[in-house]
Amino acid sequence: MAVSRPLIENYFVGALQMRCSVVTDTVSGDTIIIDGGAEPERLIAWIENWQGRGPDWSTGPSFADYSNGDLPKRKVVALVNTHAHFDHSGHIPDLLKNYNVKWYLHEDDYFLQTLAQRSGQRWGFDVPPPAIADEKLIAGSVMSFGTIDLEILHTPGHTLGGCCLRLFVDEESDHLFVGDTLFAGSVGRTDLPDTGGDFDLLSKSIHDKLWPLDDEIIVHPGHGPLTTIGEEKMNNPFVGLSAKKDVFSRGKYL
Numbered sequence: 001m002a003v004s005r006p007l008i009e010n011y012f013v014g015a016l017q018m019r020c021s022v023v024t025d026t027v028s029g030d031t032i033i034i035d036g037g038a039e040p041e042r043l044i045a046w047i048e049n050w051q052g053r054g055p056d057w058s059t060g061p062s063f064a065d066y067s068n069g070d071l072p073k074r075k076v077v078a079l080v081n082t083h084a085h086f087d088h089s090g091h092i093p094d095l096l097k098n099y100n101v102k103w104y105l106h107e108d109d110y111f112l113q114t115l116a117q118r119s120g121q122r123w124g125f126d127v128p129p130p131a132i133a134d135e136k137l138i139a140g141s142v143m144s145f146g147t148i149d150l151e152i153l154h155t156p157g158h159t160l161g162g163c164c165l166r167l168f169v170d171e172e173s174d175h176l177f178v179g180d181t182l183f184a185g186s187v188g189r190t191d192l193p194d195t196g197g198d199f200d201l202l203s204k205s206i207h208d209k210l211w212p213l214d215d216e217i218i219v220h221p222g223h224g225p226l227t228t229i230g231e232e233k234m235n236n237p238f239v240g241l242s243a244k245k246d247v248f249s250r251g252k253y254l
């Protein structure tokens with residue numbers, strides 16, 4: 001089922017400024033955290049008490065509405081990941097300490113997840129021992145997290161288990177959380193170690209799974225600005241419909 005007027009918040013977290021998205025059904029209060037990879041205290045403080053720095057971007061409502069109590073108490077019902085790179089998953093263990101919920105990841109990234117702490121350390125970051133995902137994201141299905149439904153689009157290429165997550169919204173554009181599969185004007189790197197990166201596969205995933213979607217869908221990439229399916233399909237220099245066939249790219253971002 002589609003949600004009406006969801007509260008969607010984007011937080012750029014950690015040194016790599018990874019986009020963590022927090023989605024709340026404003027009717028039930030059910031909330032999911034997508035890619036809770038860093039700054040767990042900041043996320044928890046805002047989700048629980050509207051305290052601290054809060055999100056960098058949000059669909060609203062306004063702060064006055066929050067403090068008037070016009071929103072139901074938020075209840076985190078699941079953690080969901082687009083993929084297992086450490087910038088997206090490194091601090092999942094800290095969120096799991098606070099929230100007694102299940103963590104969902106595509107199983108083709110389970111091995112990659114075991115490397116999160118080591119990869120983080122290689123970049124000089126302090127990351128706790130990795131969590132083990134509780135539940136598999138099932139490709140091609142619509143999965144329910146409390147009252148929030150997401151369609152799971154498996155889009156390997158940046159990593160083996162990379163997924164894009166579609167949120168259906170009543171009477172407004174849907175939102176698509178793409179991790180590092182697609183960026184505004186770019187695509188995810190395909191040269192990272194132990195990851196299964198493959199540019200041809202990434203390009204095929206995007207052409208097969210994303211370009212058939214509605215042009216108006218709002219795309220939330222793992223790094224950088226928001227975009228839309230229509231904009232990237234037209235103009236993305238690596239995978240857009242006008243991109244040269246023989247363009248090869250390592251993409252960017254982890």
Ligand SMILES: [Zn+2]
Pocket residue numbers: 018085087088180222223253254
């Ligand atoms: Zn990333």
Ligand SMILES: [Zn+2]
Pocket residue numbers: 083085158180188253254
């Ligand atoms: Zn990544």
